[in-house]
Amino acid sequence: MRYLLGLLLIALFVLAWQGVASLESVDDLTLASPVETFEALRDDWALLRDNALVTLVEVVLGLALATLIGVGFALAMHLVRPLRDAAYPLLVGSQAIPVVVLAPIFVLAFDYGIGPKLAIVALICFFPITVNLLDGLRSVEPELLKLMRSLGSSRLRTLRSVEFPSALPFLFSGLKVAATVSVIGAVFGEWAGADEGLGRLVLLGNNQLQTPRVYAGIVLLTLMAVALFALVALGERVACPWNRKEQQA
Amino acid sequence: MQTEVEAPVTEPLSFRNVTRRYPRVTALEGIDLAVRQDELMVVVGPSGCGKSTLLELVAGLQEPDTGSVTLLGATDPAARRAASAYMPQRDLLLPWRDALANAALALECQGVPRAEARRRAEPLFERFGLAEFESARPAELSGGMRQRVAFLRTLLPGRPVLLLDEPFGGLDSLTRSSMQRWLADALADEPRTVLLVTHDVEEAAFLADRIAVLSPRPGRVVAEIPVELPRPRDVTSPEFGQLKRSVLEALGL
Numbered sequence: 001m002r003y004l005l006g007l008l009l010i011a012l013f014v015l016a017w018q019g020v021a022s023l024e025s026v027d028d029l030t031l032a033s034p035v036e037t038f039e040a041l042r043d044d045w046a047l048l049r050d051n052a053l054v055t056l057v058e059v060v061l062g063l064a065l066a067t068l069i070g071v072g073f074a075l076a077m078h079l080v081r082p083l084r085d086a087a088y089p090l091l092v093g094s095q096a097i098p099v100v101v102l103a104p105i106f107v108l109a110f111d112y113g114i115g116p117k118l119a120i121v122a123l124i125c126f127f128p129i130t131v132n133l134l135d136g137l138r139s140v141e142p143e144l145l146k147l148m149r150s151l152g153s154s155r156l157r158t159l160r161s162v163e164f165p166s167a168l169p170f171l172f173s174g175l176k177v178a179a180t181v182s183v184i185g186a187v188f189g190e191w192a193g194a195d196e197g198l199g200r201l202v203l204l205g206n207n208q209l210q211t212p213r214v215y216a217g218i219v220l221l222t223l224m225a226v227a228l229f230a231l232v233a234l235g236e237r238v239a240c241p242w243n244r245k246e247q248q249a
Numbered sequence: 250m251q252t253e254v255e256a257p258v259t260e261p262l263s264f265r266n267v268t269r270r271y272p273r274v275t276a277l278e279g280i281d282l283a284v285r286q287d288e289l290m291v292v293v294g295p296s297g298c299g300k301s302t303l304l305e306l307v308a309g310l311q312e313p314d315t316g317s318v319t320l321l322g323a324t325d326p327a328a329r330r331a332a333s334a335y336m337p338q339r340d341l342l343l344p345w346r347d348a349l350a351n352a353a354l355a356l357e358c359q360g361v362p363r364a365e366a367r368r369r370a371e372p373l374f375e376r377f378g379l380a381e382f383e384s385a386r387p388a389e390l391s392g393g394m395r396q397r398v399a400f401l402r403t404l405l406p407g408r409p410v411l412l413l414d415e416p417f418g419g420l421d422s423l424t425r426s427s428m429q430r431w432l433a434d435a436l437a438d439e440p441r442t443v444l445l446v447t448h449d450v451e452e453a454a455f456l457a458d459r460i461a462v463l464s465p466r467p468g469r470v471v472a473e474i475p476v477e478l479p480r481p482r483d484v485t486s487p488e489f490g491q492l493k494r495s496v497l498e499a500l501g502l
Binding site: 141143144146147148149150151152153154157161162165240241242243 | 305308309310330331333334335337338339341343344345354355357358359386388406
């Protein structure tokens with residue numbers, strides 16, 4: 001039923017899209033209809049697929065990098081209080097940087113390859129991971145920490161046995177946000193300078209007035225983000241089964 | 250004070266003129282109390298009279314502002330922590346660990362490897378009526394079972410003095426009375442030095458070798474009542490009723 005409603009809304013959306021695109025007053029160069037988009041997907045499939053794979057690699061590697069950095073930052077900031085106080089403003093500030101402006105500079109600095117794309121994806125994605133995990137680590141009940149202290153637990157043991165597992169659902173919340181924005185990061189990265197990738201293909205299609213291909217690219221980028229989100233959600237169910245059980249009880 | 254006699258060795262736990270103040274309130278004032286070897290001392294008092302503070306002082310989680318808490322001859326908090334087993338009000342089981350791993354956590358905290366800790370916790374599950382629930386997650390256990398797992402976790406490190414903070418407070422009344430009987434039996438089999446705090450007069454009368462009554466905040470010991478009733482105690486006997494009455498009187502009720 002849950003899925004059915006979701007599918008129904010998507011179907012309605014596609015219908016509305018088709019309706020608007022069919023209007024006389026709407027320029028075909030502005031809006032490709034779902035049918036035209038589907039035709040582009042079918043006819044240009046090899047091209048779209050190859051470029052999508054390039055973008056997917058950027059996104060996945062960037063996310064992995066962001067997770068490493070985010071988890072590392074959160075653990076360090078949690079364990080060392082002065083570090084948390086000192087680094088928090090910087091952390092927030094890092095998200096105020098307009099990535100669109102930064103991307104060309106990254107391309108200058110890291111060259112044309114995959115480097116700047118990873119850097120941009122990681123820059124966007126590490127923030128929700130760090131902040132959520134940090135909140136999770138701090139959300140452990142004081143009573144539980146008291147119990148661990150009375151049991152003679154070391155700082156690292158408490159982190160490993162209590163704080164980190166408690167924070168896992170928070171980490172996954174951060175990863176979900178990161179997964180959805182990661183694709184946007186990769187597109188920005190490709191716009192700043194790339195010779196392959198879905199983001200570049202969309203930009204090129206735009207310049208060459210291949211509107212259906214642009215929309216086909218957007219659909220694929222969206223699907224990529226949704227799939228990554230679903231993958232993270234699945235990972236959460238596998239890694240934190242107790243979280244679901246408690247909610248049911 | 251030269252004339253003061255050293256506390257006899259038969260008193261593993263003693264408070265001497267202990268006061269504990271928080272920024273806004275004084276929790277405990279001038280507490281003098283001693284628990285004898287293998288004695289079950291129950292501290293009864295109204296809510297907010299500093300009962301939990303009393304236990305946390307023994308457990309080395311807090312320090313008195315004046316006076317001293319001596320546990321097995323030691324007054325420094327690290328030694329008190331190592332000599333006492335503290336069981337908080339709520340079971341605080343970790344939802345991602347099964348029952349056996351939750352109990353074994355106490356040993357892991359002392360550096361026992363995980364598998365070895367599980368192996369050592371296992372025989373106790375049978376004795377605690379938890380056989381076949383070793384691999385159950387806390388969410389799958391009843392309140393009484395969760396409390397027994399928490400109690401097992403408290404016992405496992407083998408520390409000489411048990412500190413129980415309203416161990417049955419969160420249970421329904423039927424489960425509570427069966428758990429009280431269970432604890433009385435367990436301690437009859439294997440006597441331990443226990444300091445238990447509660448606001449339940451019936452519980453105190455049922456379990457205690459001696460009852461200390463605390464006043465409302467700031468908590469002071471207003472009465473110490475020895476309990477001579479034979480075990481298992483008959484809660485319907487007139488002597489039991491008399492005991493409860495004298496505790497209630499000391500509470501000013």
